[in-house]
Structure formats: structure tokens, C-alpha cells
Amino acid sequence: MAQTEIRVGGLGGQGVILCGSIIGKAAAIHDGKHATLIQAFGPEARGSACSAQVMVSDQPIGYPYVKHPDVLVLMSQDAFTQFLPQLKPGGLVLYESDLVDPRGALPAGVRSAGVPATRFAEELGRRLVLNIVMVGFFAGVTGLVPIQAVERAVLDSVPKGTEDLNMKALRKGYDYGREQSTQIC
Amino acid sequence: MALDSYPASVTLRDGSTVVLTPLQPSCSGALLAFYRHLPEEDRLMLRDDVTTSDWAEGFLRKVETREIISLVAKAAGKVVGEATLYRTLHGWTRHVGEIRVTVAAAFRRKGLATALAAAQVKIATDLGIEKIIVQVVDNQLAARRTFEKLGFHKEAILPHHVMDVAGMKRDLIVLANDVSQIWAAMEAANQDYAPHLG
Numbered sequence: 583m584a585q586t587e588i589r590v591g592g593l594g595g596q597g598v599i600l601c602g603s604i605i606g607k608a609a610a611i612h613d614g615k616h617a618t619l620i621q622a623f624g625p626e627a628r629g630s631a632c633s634a635q636v637m638v639s640d641q642p643i644g645y646p647y648v649k650h651p652d653v654l655v656l657m658s659q660d661a662f663t664q665f666l667p668q669l670k671p672g673g674l675v676l677y678e679s680d681l682v683d684p685r686g687a688l689p690a691g692v693r694s695a696g697v698p699a700t701r702f703a704e705e706l707g708r709r710l711v712l713n714i715v716m717v718g719f720f721a722g723v724t725g726l727v728p729i730q731a732v733e734r735a736v737l738d739s740v741p742k743g744t745e746d747l748n749m750k751a752l753r754k755g756y757d758y759g760r761e762q763s764t765q766i767c
Numbered sequence: 768m769a770l771d772s773y774p775a776s777v778t779l780r781d782g783s784t785v786v787l788t789p790l791q792p793s794c795s796g797a798l799l800a801f802y803r804h805l806p807e808e809d810r811l812m813l814r815d816d817v818t819t820s821d822w823a824e825g826f827l828r829k830v831e832t833r834e835i836i837s838l839v840a841k842a843a844g845k846v847v848g849e850a851t852l853y854r855t856l857h858g859w860t861r862h863v864g865e866i867r868v869t870v871a872a873a874f875r876r877k878g879l880a881t882a883l884a885a886a887q888v889k890i891a892t893d894l895g896i897e898k899i900i901v902q903v904v905d906n907q908l909a910a911r912r913t914f915e916k917l918g919f920h921k922e923a924i925l926p927h928h929v930m931d932v933a934g935m936k937r938d939l940i941v942l943a944n945d946v947s948q949i950w951a952a953m954e955a956a957n958q959d960y961a962p963h964l965g
Contacts, residue, residue, distance in 0.1 A: 707895060
């Protein structure tokens with residue numbers, strides 16, 4: 583049974599939960615897989631630690647809690663520090679490279695790739711879409727869910743009127759992720 | 768970035784196709800010809816005398832400085848419609864844009880004005896403009912409906928503000944669309960406090 587455990591971590595207001603939700607929707611609704619989402623957030627709407635646990639599997643999922651993720655998607659240094667010890671040996675760390683500095687902290691065998699998602703989002707016109715850049719980056723590096731499924735999940739999830747910019751953000755992260763995926767070791 | 772998706776083809780209600788494209792300096796002659804062919808009663812509703820070369824030169828200068836974003840609709844190589852987004856690049860209304868749309872008589876009631884207006888609303892949003900206004904005369908019901916469908920609402924009335932070709936004074940209605948709300952919805956989606964999800 584192919585099962586992938588994912589932990590998305592960052593700060594409230596970065597769209598961490600939406601990021602996890604889109605990955606899960608893409609897999610479960612648009613790619614015929616099974617997925618679960620568990621979210622955890624602090625008491626503040628913005629700025630507090632926040633994470634989402636996403637499980638994607640070919641089979642029904644009996645236990646949705648992510649204890650040892652295969653993939654970490656990290657958007658803050660605190661999330662990196664908190665969740666890195668949980669990563670499976672040989673797991674994959676995807677991080678926002680302007681907000682997370684992984685130097686010297688990655689265990690041997692762990693693969694990693696960074697994306698300046700906030701900068702890309704600002705270049706596109708809205709910092710708000712950094713989480714969608716991260717979703718695209720995740721899809722581009724891991725190939726876990728086809729980009730077409732992710733596109734449909736984004737369109738299902740974002741407010742009307744914001745679709746075009748969100749799709750550009752997704753594509754930007756995806757293309758960058760495809761480039762990076764050839765260099766990950 | 769806002770104009771990346773152009774030129775773009777649009778199929779109208781009658782099945783015909785037009786191409787929306789940003790105004791290029793080489794297109795100024797075609798634009799001038801388009802405006803010169805408008806009936807006088809239509810031109811009277813415009814703020815400038817759009818039939819003069821001086822107007823065209825000034826218009827193009829503002830296009831070059833991006834103070835104006837002009838989209839033209841072309842069919843068979845001719846300009847058949849134009850939509851302009853006016854904005855101020857500094858000052859206290861720098862978050863506000865104004866849209867004006869003009870369509871050739873033969874291309875009305877086919878959805879072209881709606882396509883041009885919708886395109887400019889999207890461009891304005893991509894440029895970070897937060898509020899868009901449109902001015903319509905009280906008897907321009909179709910124009911008003913077009914913009915209301917795009918989320919505009921009546922914000923102000925200037926009584927007896929314009930005079931039509933017959934000398935009749937009419938009310939000018941200012942319609943507004945607070946597009947910042949679109950991104951407020953995205954901000955809400957990114958709140959990371961979503962009990963309904965789990």
C-alpha cells in the first residue's frame with residue numbers, strides 16, 4: 583500500500599491549512615486516491631504556530647494522524663525546528679527558503695529543496711498567494727499528485743476573482759519545483 | 768504581469784470572434800478611425816474629443832507611462848471596441864481606477880462591452896487597484912446593467928450633470944466596485960483558523 587504522510591507547518595495567516603487542504607483535495611477528489619487532513623492552530627488567527635497533517639494513500643486510511651512524515655512542507659523556522667525531528671529517515675524537506683534556514687540541521691540522508699515562495703508571490707503581485715506557490719512546489723518536486731488535479735483543487739478552493747493569480751502562483755511554484763527535483767540528493 | 772494573457776480571443780454571443788489586445792503605438796491610426804466613425808451622439812458622451820490627432824498622441828503617451836491601460840477589440844483587422852483603465856500613479860486616489868468602455872454600433876448587444884469591462888476589472892485587480900469606478904448617464908441602462916453584473920453598485924448621483932445631443936440635462940451616475948473585497952476573501956481563506964475543516 584502506497585501511503586505518504588505529509589506535515590505542513592508555518593505561521594497562522596500564511597495559509598498553512600489551505601495548503602494542506604488543497605494537497606488533500608487534489609489527491610482525494612481529483613486523483614482518485616484517499617486523503618485525510620488534521621489541522622492544528624494556535625489561539626491567534628495570525629502569527630501563531632500552525633500545522634496541517636495530510637495523509638495520502640491508495641487505500642482507505644484507518645489512522646489519520648501523521649507521526650513520522652515522509653514529507654515536510656515548512657514555511658517558518660519554528661516549524662522547521664519543531665517538525666524536523668519527526669521526519670522519517672530519508673524523508674524530504676520542502677521549505678520557504680527566505681524564511682527557513684536549514685543549514686547544518688538536516689540529518690544525513692534527508693533530502694531537501696527550498697523555494698523563495700514569498701518573493702515569488704510578491705513578484706506576482708500578492709504576498710497572500712505564497713501558500714499556493716508552496717503547493718505548486720510540492721507538486722513539482724514530489725510528483726505525488728498530477729498538476730492537473732492540483733489545478734482543479736486550487737480552483738475549487740480559492741475565492742472567485744482570485745483564480746488567475748492563484749493559478750500563476752501554482753504554476754510558478756510547480757515549474758520551480760520541477761527544476762529543483764532534478765537536483766535533489 | 769497584468770497583460771500577460773493578451774492577446775486573447777473572445778467569442779461573442781453571435782458566434783463571431785474578436786481579439787482583445789493591449790493598444791500598441793502602431794494601432795493609434797486604427798483607434799482614431801474607430802472613434803471618428805462613432806455617431807456624434809455617442810462621442811458627446813465621451814469626456815474628450817477623441818477625433819483629433821492631438822488626443823491620440825496624448826493618449827499614447829499615457830499608455831507608455833502606464834497611467835492608462837488600453838485594451839482594443841479587433842475584428843478583421845479593425846478596431847471595434849476599446850476599454851481604458853485610468854489610474855493615478857501617486858496621490859490619495861492611487862488605489863482607485865476608472866474604466867471607460869466604447870463599442871462600435873455593429874458590435875453592441877453581443878457581449879463585447881462585458882468582455883472588455885471584465886478584462887479591465889481583472890487587469891485592475893492584478894495591478895493592485897482596490898476600487899474601480901465607472902460613470903454612466905442615467906439613460907445608459909445597458910451599460911449600467913453590464914457593470915452591475917460585474918459587481919458594481921451605484922455610489923453617487925450628480926443631478927443634471929451632463930447634457931445630451933438634444934440639449935437635455937441628465938444625471939450622471941457613479942458606479943463603484945470595491946475589488947479589495949476579492950482579496951479580503953483570500954485573506955480569510957488563509958486565516959489558518961478553520962474549524963469547519965477538521
